[in-house]
Every structure is written in C-alpha cells, then in structure tokens.
Amino acid sequence: xxxxxxxxASGVSAKMIRHYEAIGLISSGARRINGYRDYDSRDVHxxxxxxxxxxxxxxxxxxxxxxxxWRNKDRNSRDVHQLAARHLADIExxxxxxQAMAATLRELLHACHGDARPDCPILAGLSGKxxxxxx
Amino acid sequence: xxxxxxxxASGVSAKMIRHYEAIGLISSGARRINGYRDYDSRDVHxxxxxxxxxxxxxxxxxxxxxxxxWRNKDRNSRDVHQLAARHLADIExxxxxxQAMAATLRELLHACHGDARPDCPILAGLSGKxxxxxx
DNA sequence: TCAGCACCTTCCTACAATGGGAAGGTCAAG
DNA sequence: CTTGACCTTCCCATTGTAGGAAGGTGCTGA
Numbered sequence: 225x226x227x228x229x230x231x232x233a234s235g236v237s238a239k240m241i242r243h244y245e246a247i248g249l250i251s252s253g254a255r256r257i258n259g260y261r262d263y264d265s266r267d268v269h270x271x272x273x274x275x276x277x278x279x280x281x282x283x284x285x286x287x288x289x290x291x292x293x294w295r296n297k298d299r300n301s302r303d304v305h306q307l308a309a310r311h312l313a314d315i316e317x318x319x320x321x322x323q324a325m326a327a328t329l330r331e332l333l334h335a336c337h338g339d340a341r342p343d344c345p346i347l348a349g350l351s352g353k354x355x356x357x358x359x
Numbered sequence: 360x361x362x363x364x365x366x367x368a369s370g371v372s373a374k375m376i377r378h379y380e381a382i383g384l385i386s387s388g389a390r391r392i393n394g395y396r397d398y399d400s401r402d403v404h405x406x407x408x409x410x411x412x413x414x415x416x417x418x419x420x421x422x423x424x425x426x427x428x429w430r431n432k433d434r435n436s437r438d439v440h441q442l443a444a445r446h447l448a449d450i451e452x453x454x455x456x457x458q459a460m461a462a463t464l465r466e467l468l469h470a471c472h473g474d475a476r477p478d479c480p481i482l483a484g485l486s487g488k489x490x491x492x493x494x
Numbered sequence: 495t496c497a498g499c500a501c502c503t504t505c506c507t508a509c510a511a512t513g514g515g516a517a518g519g520t521c522a523a524g
Numbered sequence: 525c526t527t528g529a530c531c532t533t534c535c536c537a538t539t540g541t542a543g544g545a546a547g548g549t550g551c552t553g554a
Contacts, residue, residue: 258548272486276485305471393532419511
C-alpha cells in the first residue's frame, strides 16, 4: 500500500512517517518502480505501535528503545518496565508542576474581580507584590 | 546595570533577555557608549514580571498581552481575568490528559512482571493487543 | 489522446522557548 | 601589557509537527 493508505490505517500522518524513516525510527523499506514507498500490514502495525506510544507521551527517543525491545524476542521485560516506570514518574512530576500552577492561578483569579476597573491582583501577583509559587 | 546583573536580579538569563528584546517583548532600551545594554530597576521589575508569568506557564505571546495590560493604566481587569482564566483552563485540560496517560501507564506497569522473562503486557498494550486510552 | 486530479517524491521553512558556542570588542585589576 | 570577566552579534541545536514549493506518476473521463 502507499504511504497515504498506511497513514490513514495507522493514524500517523504521511509527513511523520517520512520523518520517522529519516531519523531511523523505522527502516527505509521497499520502494516501487516509480519510487513510491510501499507498506504492508506489519509496517502499519509498527506505526500503530509508535502512535500508541506517542499517545502515552513517550518521546521518539524512548520509542526507539521500545521498538528495539519489541522487535527483540530475547528481551527482558524488566527493561520495558523500567523505561515505562521512569516515563510515568516524569508524567507525575509534570502533573504536580501543572497543579501548582493551576492552584496559584486559581488564587489570583479568585482575588481579581474581573470587571471594568483597572486594579487587578493578577497583574500585581505577577509583578511580585504577592506570594508566588516558585518554579 | 549590565545585562548580567539584570539577569541575576530577575532570574531571566542574559540570553533570554536579548531574545525577548529581539522579538519585541521588551523594548530595545538604552545602550552605553561601548554598546553594552543598560538596565535600571524598572527593567528588572518587568523582567521579573515576565519570569513569574513564565513560571505560571503563560506563553510569550500571552505575556505580550499581559505586559500591555500591565503598562496600560486604563486597562480593564476583566481582560486580565479572561486571559488568565483561559490559561487556567488550558492547564487543567493538560492535567487531565496527563492523568489519563498516567492511569494507562500504571495499568500496564501493574500487569508487567518486569523480570527476566520477555513477555510484556506493556509492549502488547502498545502494539494494540489491549485496551488503550485514545488520544 | 490529452486534461485534470489525486497522489507521490524531495527539500526548505516554520513554530516555541531555550541553550551552546564562536569570533570579536571592552574594561578593570594586577 | 596581559589576563579574565564581562559584553556584542550571529549561527546552530533541540522536539515533534506542519505547510508549502517544485516536480514526477498514474488513473479516469471526455
């Protein structure tokens, strides 16, 4: 099948499929006589794997490792577990960060009347006249 | 004061101060005879404002608007409130997304024994053999 | 048979925010 | 007069994705 069909079937855009090939995430597979890339269901399967991993927030570099492990039948499930656990920890850290931001914003929003008057605790907070959560 | 001092005082790196000037976020202020940028406490105050807003996750584009509102004494606190509320909603949406990812990851991690054996529900999940949370 | 359209190819550009580094100018202390 | 710590500009890299230009391919309908 052509790249467009593989894109549709996998949920990865044709643009991205070419990109993944360019950075060596997927192999430079077969070409037809006209130079068009040719894909089969295994390729689509792999693309879907990548797509799922992206949806879970794995970076392309992490996915590179995951793909290696996926292809390697002698792998250790410990390696996968470790990678995923580290990634989960990253996400949890990010959530905590965002929650801190959200809490501060909610506080500021609560204090700001939000009408036609110019005085605004949000701006005051940003300008450092109020307690602010650090980075 | 020189850029390095302003950087230290504001928590914004010299590199970023130059960048903010280049993109017009802050004005191209005075230069000394030798071509060095010169800053005063008002500049530092503005940089700290930017820094705080960045810490709260505002984009430089949003900060551009916030700075305009901050400088404009005839502003409407409603505008600030609206901008901040929208930003808070963005953050909350992002938190929900990350929490969904984390939940799926935790499920997969829970199912994966993570030892020397090769079979791994995490890889199976990514390859689509298990229920996965969509994007 | 040719026109048109949908597809494909490569290559370059952009985004957002930040950092790294090179090549060179400036200034104060020793 | 050298050394070192600043400063200047300019270019490049990052991460993941998209847009677009310029050109080739191939099917379909008139």
